[in-house]
Amino acid sequence: MNIHFKSLACLCAAALFAACGGGQSGHHDHEHAHHDHAHETHDTHSHDHSEHSHEGHTHDHTAYGHSEEAHHDHTHAGATHATREHAHGSGIAFTRQQAEAVGLVVETVEEVPFYGVIKTAGHLQAPVADEAVVVATSAGVLYYTQPSLALGQPMSEGRAFAGISAKKLQDGDPLVKARLAYETAKAEYERAQRLVDDKIVSAKEFEQIRLRYETAKTTYEATAEGTTERGAALSSPMTGYLKQLLVENGSYVEVGQPVAVVTQTRRLQLVAEMSERDFAQLPKISKAHFVPTYTDRLYKTDELNGRLLAYGRLSVGAFVPVTFEIDNVGDLIAGSYAEVYLLTQPEGGVVSLPIEALTEEQGLYYVYVQVCDEEFEKREVHPGRRSGERVEILHGLHHGERVVTHGAIQVKLASMSTAIPHGHSH
DSSP states (O other), X not given: OHHHHHHHHHHHHHHHXXXXXXXXXXXXXXXXXXXXXXXHHOOHHHHHXXXXXXXXXXXXXXXXXXXXXXXXXXXXXXXXXXXXXXXHTTOEEXXXXXXXXXXXXXXXXXXXXXXXXXXXXXEEEOOGGGEEEEEOSSSXXXXXXXXXOOTTOEEOBTOEEEEEEOTTSTTOOHHHHHHHHHHHHHHHHHHHHHHHTTTSSOHXXXXXXXXXXXXXXXXXXXXXXXXXXXXXXXXXXXXXXXXXXXXXXXXXXXXTOEEEEEEOOSEEEEEEEEEGGGGGGGGGOOEEEEEETTOOOOXXXXXXXXXEEEEOSSOBTTEEEEEEEEEXXXXXXXXXXXXXXXXXXXXXXXXXXXXXXXEEETTEEEEEEEEETTEEEEEEEEEEEEOSSEEEEEESOOTXXXXXEEOHHHXXXXXXXXXXOOSSOO
16 A cells, blocks of 8 residues: 555656656756655655645746746745846836937935025116116207117217207207307407407407307307218217117107117126015025026026125015126126026035936926946935025935936936846746
């Protein structure tokens, strides 16, 4: 009976060997080693238990399909699989060649000084001393000498850009009238000079004639200065740019009426409109960052030879004006509006990244963390304050991690098409 049972067990083992792929030598040796050990040390009941356990072990290894792991127990194989899947399952492949092509930049996360920020709005304007108003020197009809005259056009000191004609006016041409008055006063003065010596004209009367002559002469010369055949000429009082045209071509102007504004753009003023609720922060403000509405470029007052000029002691409406004076680097436009970031004293122990490192998806923010040389991980973060250049990271990153700060969009695009393969194939 015992011999028959052992023979039956051998037949079952042989059938199991054939079903599980007898060509895998490592598995075959492993199976026989267990079988021989069962014959030498266990009774019939023990042999049945060993045989059942061995069958389950063989089945699990076949499911993973790895003959090189046949000598590992089931627990070790499962642990190895889980570890590899965690390390590589959600990774994003981005090679060195790709990184060099897009100019990828990675920054190590660390705590650096971060300036307190008051975000507000503002505008750029020219300082009062850098602007001049051109006024009409005579009454008449204004005309511009350059049909293509436009705002922002360069202006040269002393160069005429408009004229005033009074030839068809009812009161007559002021220049003609001034010339007639001058010529009349001059003739009377010359006649009086001859008669004063003969006592025909008294000294007092002669002095009055002389004063009328001098006045008429001055008026005529002032009216005639810069006058062309078409009338009185208007010229720019400084070299700069045309900021405003206040009178339309062909309009009537009076003497002293403003016609145009010319500005020099060597220095500009940045006027930020800070809310009253931040009034207590005014003494801490030392510099500002700003982004004009017509560009995405960030400007810094400390890089533009800027200085805090003044801040209002009284609010204008619900805002307090804070004024900086800066150099105009050539592409700043007086009169334009801007987003302004007023910076207070720096704070220590703040984790921050360049704003470019953030990507947004449906209201959530993500960064890409470099986990190894050519592998990246998408990570959700919670941003805080922004300085216009950097953003505070409240949660999601740890000290020493490496984050993509330039080229994050390219890594995001790569994540949509290419990922690091799983550690095991199923």
